[in-house]
Amino acid sequence: MSIPRVEHELHNRRKSRNVGLGLVLGSFVLLVMGMTYVKLTAQNAAMAEARAAEQAAAAAATQSGASD
Amino acid sequence: MSDTSINTRVTEGDASFGDYFALLKPRVMSLVVFTALVGLLAAPQPVHPLLAFASVLFIAIGGGASGALNMWWDADIDRIMRRTQSRPIPSGKVTEQEAFAFGAFLSVFSVIMLALASNWVAAGLLAFTIFFYVVVYSMWLKRSTPQNIVIGGAAGALPPMIGWAVATGGVSVESVLMFTLIFMWTPPHFWALALFMKSDYRDAGVPMLTVTHGRKATRKHILVYTVLLAPIAIGAGFTTIGGPVYLATSVLLNLGFLKGAYDIFKRDETQAEADDYKVEKQVFKFSLLYLFAHFVAILVEAFLANYGMGGWA
Numbered sequence: 001m002s003i004p005r006v007e008h009e010l011h012n013r014r015k016s017r018n019v020g021l022g023l024v025l026g027s028f029v030l031l032v033m034g035m036t037y038v039k040l041t042a043q044n045a046a047m048a049e050a051r052a053a054e055q056a057a058a059a060a061a062t063q064s065g066a067s068d
Numbered sequence: 069m070s071d072t073s074i075n076t077r078v079t080e081g082d083a084s085f086g087d088y089f090a091l092l093k094p095r096v097m098s099l100v101v102f103t104a105l106v107g108l109l110a111a112p113q114p115v116h117p118l119l120a121f122a123s124v125l126f127i128a129i130g131g132g133a134s135g136a137l138n139m140w141w142d143a144d145i146d147r148i149m150r151r152t153q154s155r156p157i158p159s160g161k162v163t164e165q166e167a168f169a170f171g172a173f174l175s176v177f178s179v180i181m182l183a184l185a186s187n188w189v190a191a192g193l194l195a196f197t198i199f200f201y202v203v204v205y206s207m208w209l210k211r212s213t214p215q216n217i218v219i220g221g222a223a224g225a226l227p228p229m230i231g232w233a234v235a236t237g238g239v240s241v242e243s244v245l246m247f248t249l250i251f252m253w254t255p256p257h258f259w260a261l262a263l264f265m266k267s268d269y270r271d272a273g274v275p276m277l278t279v280t281h282g283r284k285a286t287r288k289h290i291l292v293y294t295v296l297l298a299p300i301a302i303g304a305g306f307t308t309i310g311g312p313v314y315l316a317t318s319v320l321l322n323l324g325f326l327k328g329a330y331d332i333f334k335r336d337e338t339q340a341e342a343d344d345y346k347v348e349k350q351v352f353k354f355s356l357l358y359l360f361a362h363f364v365a366i367l368v369e370a371f372l373a374n375y376g377m378g379g380w381a
Contacts, residue, residue: 002135042116
């Protein structure tokens, strides 16, 4: 004979807490991934810009050296 | 007793997700989110939408964490005041220790995450806000001086400065003016509430101005602070966050607020009790609109600026 499963308010409270916490943690992981992507993309763009500026400056210096 | 009846009683520590969320004072948090967002969007530097979202979220969590720590510290008076008896700790859904652990963890978490999402100036301001609200206001001023609302209001006034710092990495005249606007608005807003919620504060032994200096003095204080608030609110209209829309809105709102404060000032208790504090309740509601509309006007100016129409340029 199986014992009928009684759903008590206590179980509902625990379930809502567990589901809520799971959703919060899942959302947090996604948010950190998104933030990391945005930060790295911005950093890479800034580094590429700096490298391009350096190369342009070096080319200008070489040109002015050749014309001297 | 059957096995199935064991451990089915709702005990402390069996809080639902909603009970923990209620610890964060969602209504206060909504004001924090709104003002921080306006501070962030009104700033001259643009922020990536995802980083802006994350920053405002962590500012909100920090604000909520200070609310949880406030509920932990004030659990004794929350049990006495009618307005706060249904909060998670007085109603027995969350224990004081749980509220403390929850608030302390979220405080540290929100500050570190805000630093990672934006910068350390914004994170430092958030840490200061939490410290000010919990230690300076809740633990020290609230029960020791009738000026509790005045000085403690600084904690609620900081979110737009934090939002501004997220975008700019610093502090400026505009962000200080947004801070001052909320700071000067807080006393007349809360004292209007205290006038018609009189028994709550007295029963709890909180030295609200109405309790220590009487109701006549409180009415005078409301008028004085409203008069001092007007030039600050209107003056912000001449900075980069202001413009014609803001200025027109601010002038109208300040005229309304000044009239309300004057009406409160010239009434006495007999008149107020006769109409169940009708004017005080109206001014309290108007004060909510006053602050909301000022920040909406700042937001409108920032939005119009994107199309070359906002501000004085």
